[in-house]
Amino acid sequence: MSAIYILLTISVVVAVLFFTVFIIAVKKGQYDDSYTPSVRMLFEDELVKDQTKLTVKPKKTN
């Protein structure tokens, strides 16, 4: 009978938890710039590719 109380408490706590996380994310400015991160995400690879290119080059001449 009291199961519903436990379930309700859990559901509300979980909901409030996610909501707080969202608010904190907004507050920290994570949604302020919605474009640059999408480009930046691809860059990590570019830098690696650049380094491998340099290490690959001497092998080619061999």
Next chain:
Amino acid sequence: MTEKNCFHCGDSCQNEIVNFDDKLFCCHGCKTVYEIFYENDLGSYYDLQSTPGATPKDIVGKYEFLEQPNIIEKLTEFNDGSIQIVTLYIPHIHCSSCIWILENLSKLNPNINASQVNFGKKQVRVTYKTSNCSLKDVVLLLSSIGYEPYISLEDYKTGKTTINRSLVYKVAIAGFAFGNVMFLSFPEYFEVGEFWLEQYKHLFRWLMFFFSLPVVFYAGWDYFISAYKGLRSKILNIDVPIALGIAVLFIRSSVEIILNIGSGFFDSLTGLVFFLLLGKFFQQKTYQFLSFERDYKSYFPIAVTKIDAEGKESPIQVYDIQKGDRLLIRNEELIPVDGILMYGNASIDYSFVTGESETVIKNSGDKLFAGGKQTTGVIEVEVLHTVEQSYLTQLWSNDVFNQTEAKSFTTLTNVISKRFTIGVLSIAIISTAYWLLVDASKALNVFTSVLIIACPCAIALAAPFTLGNVLSIFGKLKFYLKNATVIEQLASIDTLIFDKTGTITSSLKNKVVYEGETLSNSEEILLKNTLRGSNHPLSRSLYNLLDTHNIVTLNHFEEHLGYGIEARYLNNSIKVGSSKFVGKMETSTVLDTSVFISANNQYKGKFVFHSSYRKGLSKLFNKLKKHFDLVILSGDNEGERDNLKRLLPSKTKLIFNQKPNDKLEYIKYHQSEGAKVLMMGDGLNDAGALAQSDVGIALSENVNVFSPACDAILEASKFNKLYDYIKASKAAIKIIKWSFLLSLLYNSIGLYYAVTGQLAPVIAAILMPLSSISVVVFTTISTNWYCRKLK
């Protein structure tokens, strides 16, 4: 001759070609940047995007002022002695290569800890160690790789701007509560007398009550404030019935659950606030990369170089400049105060001020006005007025710029809401009076029901969604509005006023007519090759207009700053420049700009530059003349009067020789006679007029560069579409009116239930979202359908 483009910046290599590493560069500056990148393993800069770079400019001495601690303190956002963080605005940021290189600044200078780009705002945030690096080093590094930051007087202010995100929080809270309340109220919609439901419904109801508390007292609180303000100034704005609806919904629902007589209307309450806030959110579209609030401070430098009595140079903050000071203005620097030219060749570009891109030559002793940019060499200036009292900046002391509130403009929604509120209140009172006589127990129920169901959610949503949608459609068509109210104001315009230079004339292309003796073939070759070596704007445009000829190496080439060019090839010599320089003593009465030519010391003729008008100008004016009063308000002389008379419809008023303040007063006068004025301008000298007018539109060749404070920014290429935009705004107003009708229809259905005392929570919960959603769908579809024709 095939065109070769620079590997770094993409400009065509005209003057010199630098060959390096099998690649072509247009100048040594571009080559140096390329070298820096390759030495530091940053070569992918050119892989991400072809020709992403910009030529680094000569900046010797320009950033000396960045060594002063008080200026560093103002510019940095964090400074603890060992680490500083600064956010710099870099206009050149335009592609993924830019982001990549700027986020790898630490590779170029190990003292830079991190750098992060905000692409939308064109900003880079740099964190660096102050032990081996200074703000000046960072700025110089950025400049040396072609990313010169723009540091203006506007950055020099105390207090950091904080971003207001409260609307996001409010929408989030309302949406969160709405979702949860819907869940909790769902079981009771079916009114089944089931055991478990009976057992727990009190718990559910109280949970809903607690969820709705933040919605009423935080998310929806602005409506109460706005309604109170409206009532105090005796205006029945749309927020009055909304606040009334929210209050009645909350009080009645609370009373119902406390007395255990019903489940309340918490679902409708939270839904209402959520939808209303969504409308607000949708309307609040902002263009991050544009600013509509600029004044002269965004153009002016923070500091310039002062020369003291002993001839020592030191940087001086612009606000500290006193009358009588002697200033050193370098190439590409802006003159921040009115002054007298003491020394040097001044060639001043006033394009910030007037929109006229052609430089003006000044001789020592001439007066120079603040806002001009020196384009050749170094000059010395003696100060006549301080910054605030200069000719141009005085404009900002006008009252127009001190109005904190927006110009009083009653929106269509508020016009309707007045009648609506009176109507709803009278229905509520009449029906309550009726029920008091028939069945007094139902009277209170009916009274609250009417106020609940008549809450003008759909009406309040009609305008935000229509205007918000039109706003984003206009944005896609390169017409950027400051906010949605501008659309309503645009629809009510009856007078159009245009600036001339830079607005109806195009600053990109010039029409050139040659007057004089025909040049022989060898002379033409010589002329073309002479112009090739000069960087003067007139030489450049003339060069591009002449037929192509073989490239020859000149035997002699000399540029006399401010006068002209002299060149010799084999036996022929040529002089190109001002009439005096060429030896033609002509007391010129013609007001046009001319370039004079003489060959072998014999006057040949002149090239006369006419300002060329924008494409579709007369077509646009002919379309506009049927509906609007048209005025051309120019700061220039009357040189173009006859030309304009021929081009424009006869009823267009042409007014010349207008000072910035005259333009403002002219508009004020017409407004006092009841005219609704649209002003279109481009330079800082139009700033007053743009602020005074009902709708001020700044025309811009490139929306990324600066434009004065205004209500809207229009890209120059879309100038001929102006009439279509105004027509679309009028259509938007019509669409809003239709959606008012639609929502009134829903309201009258709801009122039937309310007046007869049968309003159940489930009906309110269905009607409210249904009316809102159908209004949103209607406005979105109809605005899109109408604006389809715009493209």
